[in-house]
Amino acid sequence: MKIILKKKKEKSYSTGKGLILFLIPTVVYLLIFHYLPMSGLVIAFEDYNSYQGIFGSPLAKNYGFANFINFFNMPNFWLIIKNTLVISVYSIVVNTILPIILALFINEIRNKHFKKTVQTISYAPYFVSTVVCVGMIFAFSNYEHGIFNTIAKFFGGKPSNMLESDTWFSTIYVVSGLWQGLGWWAIIYVGALANANMELHEAAVLDGANRLQRIWHINLPTIIPMAIIMFILSVGNILSVGFEKVFLMQTSGNLGASEILSTYTYRVSLMSRIPQYSYATAIGLFNSVVSMVMLIAVNKIAKKVGDTSLW
């Protein structure tokens, strides 16, 4: 009897070790597609050429910082930073506040079927691809027969192609982003509100609080901590405006507002006939470093002001 028990104990011990088998495939993936490219960052300090490879290429001038210096001294440097920040800050402000308001509204819908319908509809645009979304913007703003211009003409306005001007770029970007994401971003808030403390509401009703007062004093404080975390994460990514959508929305007419860090990186490297790999990697590294600093800074501020923090 004793022997059998011992045997079983050994077996259960060995299962913990065998878990490594479950990790191996993903670990290999991470090593190749995340850790290896991280080491590839060294080319930011080199004059990379494909013959000598990542670790054999010569060091760049100025102790390896020539690529960074070139970037900072580029005539369009401030324009690109400005464009990136405008799009980013605009998105962060709008995308942090509006989903909260939507969630508060959805939470007040008492008819279950209507509530579910509103949610289903608000999720739909999230599943439309970026290419299609941008394609729709192009079709709608077509000079001759786009719906935007039909509407503009109806109200006596002059037809114009909004995508061909700098003025409207960031607004089109943010509004179409809202159309796609608003409902989806509200999900976690709606979930949190559904789990909110019912006793608090009951107590508030007994004390004579109306719906608006309860939304303000109970529901809103329930979701604010989550909203702060979302906000911290998005500020950390303040320079990493998604490449895909901006790139697709670029036209020769709006480049003055639409050239951002990631599209510029692509333009000087993979899109160019003489790809400047080292220069492009230096820009990417600059972006990552700024992101890290921002993330840590905002997190510190949030910790001091509220009690919310990422770590």
Added chain:
Amino acid sequence: MVNIYKKDKIFDWVVIIIMGVFSVVLLLPLLHVLASSFSSPEAVNLGKVGLFPVNFSLVSYQKVFANKLIMRGYLNTIIYTVIGTIIQLILQFTAAYALSRKDLKYKRFWNVFFVIPMFIGGGMIPTYLVVKSLGMINTIWAMIIPGCVSLFNIIIIRTYMTSMIPYELQEAAMIDGASNFRIFIQIVVPLSKPIIAVMTLYAIVGYWNAYFNSLLYLTDDSLFPLQRVLQTMLIANDSGQIGGGVGNVESELLAETLKYATIIVSTAPILLLYPFFQRFFEKGLMVGGLKG
């Protein structure tokens, strides 16, 4: 229990009206696209179509389904989506399972190993150079493997497993001599249904809508996924060649309607799919997302 909603009829109606208008506004762009796709090319080109088809016509759909580029892209996308989704789910769930187990060896090390890439990355160029040196350029693997694992998702899945699956259940199975593999398949997977549903939808949508990888890694147009074909059509304004074979004026006339029909054909599968997953959204996202 106190009725916390009493005497608020007016408030309820205000909420219903605002949310009703909001939902309709969200649907307007899609309705306009749908109406345009079923309208005659003449009506579309004159900007006559609003929210209902004008001179109902199926010409554009016939052209879309007869178009080799689009159909090739469609097939490619289906292949990438099926293979990619399977690989992605296997990688994410096996890793998340191991990380969710208390008795994983060197657990602290592995946690750090999985978190670091969330904050530091090589970026576009170093990743491109790795993919290139692996010989993946212009192969289907370029569309499937790079970016196939989301560390954020792994953490959500892990959190779901640790908080929703009682550890005692696994321990009991271990004492009965079940192998890790058996515990994973027979206990963990069946208990993870909501999160599996959410992750499956993520994977399908991700691959279906993928564009970036094709831009970086593909130049061979027989491998182009649907989204890449759409980009040349909708944005680079090459739809002339899609109506190809017809007289120039006619194909130009068709070009705009074709765009709308292609949008519908490419987006419909996903839009019809997600409502079936909807009941898992909140549960799957909340548990993993909040504590993670």
